[in-house]
Amino acid sequence: MRLLLLACLRARTGNATTAARIRDHLHAAGHTCVLKDAFTYGSPAEIANLTSTDEFDAALAIHLYKAGRLLQGSRIPFGIIFGGTDVNEDIKCREKCQVMGAVLQEARFAVAFSVEMKELAAAEWPDARKKIYVQSQGIKTTPSETFDWYRFLQNxxxxxxxxxxxxxxxxxxxxxxxxxxxxxxxxxxxxxxxxxxxxxxxxxxxxxxxxxxxxxxxxxxxxxxxxxxxxxxxxxxxxxxxxxxxxxxxxxxxxxxxxxxxxxxxxxxxxxxxxxxxxxxxxxxxxxxxxxxxxxxxxxxxxxxxxxx
Missing domain, CATH: 3.40.50.2000 (Glycogen Phosphorylase B;)
Structure with missing residues (x-):
């Protein structure tokens, strides 16, 4: 499959690192996964134009509101990955909460990083409980052997x-x-x-x-x-x-x-x-x-x- 992965891709942030890791997982299975920065698109219409001209088969988005809202009404199937901002902050805003609920309703599946995150989401959108899977972040550290730097600690x-x-x-x-x-x-x-x-x-x-x-x-x-x-x-x-x-x-x-x-x-x-x-x-x-x-x-x-x- 040719997949679109929408996320906030500011360099060397957690979102960008997570998106790159998921892209690599999908590439390893033989799929083509193209990363796009959600902040460079202003509406679902722009993403609809992108997915039609670039012939994507499906899409993923990290963050229901920041990226998922751009997939509303999409002509291609999509899945959603919750971000902490979704259930900790954006859920408190009525307008954003409504948008996230609509995105979740359209999504084929959703991924929460923890049981606690799933339960927060399921409490707000109970009809979506069965489509929310729990998958914690996978960690693999590869420190440079040549980097020579030290300093740090408290106040x-x-x-x-x-x-x-x-x-x-x-x-x-x-x-x-x-x-x-x-x-x-x-x-x-x-x-x-x-x-x-x-x-x-x-x-x-x-x-x-x-x-x-x-x-x-x-x-x-x-x-x-x-x-x-x-x-x-x-x-x-x-x-x-x-x-x-x-x-x-x-x-x-x-x-x-x-x-x-x-x-x-x-x-x-x-x-x-x-x-x-x-x-x-x-x-x-x-x-x-x-x-x-x-x-x-x-x-x-x-x-x-x-x-x-």
Missing amino acids: ADWHRKDPSVHLGIIGPAVDPLFSSEVKEEVKRLPGVHVLQELPQQELHAALRRCFAVVNSSTSEGMSAAILEAMDLDIPVLARNIPGNAAIIKHKETGLLFSTPQEFVMLSKSLMNDPIMEKEITTRAKDYVRKHHSWEGERKTYQSLVLRLQ
């Missing part, structure tokens, strides 16, 4: 007391205004650094030089960055929100915090307890291998896409 007051402690903030500037505000604030915070995004292999190599990976998001679907850190034997400290708590068991496979003070306390306890660090990273790696198999993800998508024939 400014801590850095003043212990200059060896750094916090590195790394990734693309998705929101230019917010990014500029962060950079201005960081200028006043010794030990905190804003760093440019890196190719995935170099990022994985950088993570291996860190003591821990921090996820401070207030909204997550399933953080691949957390799972990649687990696979790389790096302890994770993450904000205690549903998306993170779904993949981290506190003090077993990582540490969950709710306040800055709790974050500092847990970080210090981790730094001072090498036995706890080793136990957490060992259990976390076992968890990723059992529940986030890259091979299992490949089989699922290769099977589901046959429903679009």
